[in-house]
Amino acid sequence: MACRDNFTWTSMIIGLATNGHEREALDMFFEMLRASETPDDVTYIVLSACTHMGMIYEGKRFFASMNSPHGSQPNVVHYGCMVDLLGRAGRLEEAYEVIKNMPVKPISIVWGALLGACRIHKDVQMAEIATQQLLQLEPGNGAVYVLSCNIYAACKKWENLRETRRIMTDCGIKKTPGCSLIEMHGIVHEFVAGDQSHPQCKSIYSKLAELIEELKFAAMFLILQTFLLT
Numbered sequence: 001m002a003c004r005d006n007f008t009w010t011s012m013i014i015g016l017a018t019n020g021h022e023r024e025a026l027d028m029f030f031e032m033l034r035a036s037e038t039p040d041d042v043t044y045i046v047l048s049a050c051t052h053m054g055m056i057y058e059g060k061r062f063f064a065s066m067n068s069p070h071g072s073q074p075n076v077v078h079y080g081c082m083v084d085l086l087g088r089a090g091r092l093e094e095a096y097e098v099i100k101n102m103p104v105k106p107i108s109i110v111w112g113a114l115l116g117a118c119r120i121h122k123d124v125q126m127a128e129i130a131t132q133q134l135l136q137l138e139p140g141n142g143a144v145y146v147l148s149c150n151i152y153a154a155c156k157k158w159e160n161l162r163e164t165r166r167i168m169t170d171c172g173i174k175k176t177p178g179c180s181l182i183e184m185h186g187i188v189h190e191f192v193a194g195d196q197s198h199p200q201c202k203s204i205y206s207k208l209a210e211l212i213e214e215l216k217f218a219a220m221f222l223i224l225q226t227f228l229l230t
Helices: 006-017 022-034 042-053 056-065 076-088 092-100 108-121 124-137 142-154 158-170 201-229
Strands: 179-184 187-192
Touching: 006 022, 006 042, 022 042, 042 056, 042 076, 056 076, 076 092, 076 108, 092 108, 092 124, 108 124, 108 142, 124 142, 142 158
Parallel strands: none
Antiparallel strands: 179 187
């Protein structure tokens, strides 16, 4: 392209970062800086690329550069990216410090990133802090309670798990059922956990039962084959 402006650079970076080409997105970002272009807020979606690749040093450097002469002030989304980056790497205390030093009030996606990292690294204490903050923002969010329960279960904190479930019951909070979407022949089909309202429900469950039986048979055959060979 003969003429590249901020829009074209940003479009390329976002396209690469959101389609699994994180390394190319980072290379494009560096090339943009060498071309003396000024990154805007959207360009720093490159932070998400650093998150997916676990590139802590690069992510922190990009984040710090937003306060440099060629940068722009980070917004709450950028802070969320940093919390996610540090949290996934197990630096939960550092991620928490980022939240505490935010110039604006953290929103749910920021605390949610921290809570998700607590699940990965089984940090109950930090999870309780994030859960408390999330429930202040979204008191009826069942997903927060469910994630909290999963963390307690993973850490064998059974009493905490029972108490959280009791609170959910007392407050009438239910987990939002998960759903899957699949497109076939131009028609989008939605499947919700526990739901049987699909017009072809009977044939679907019949085929599912058939597949389960085939899987069981395959597993038994593999076990028998392994036993005979030993």
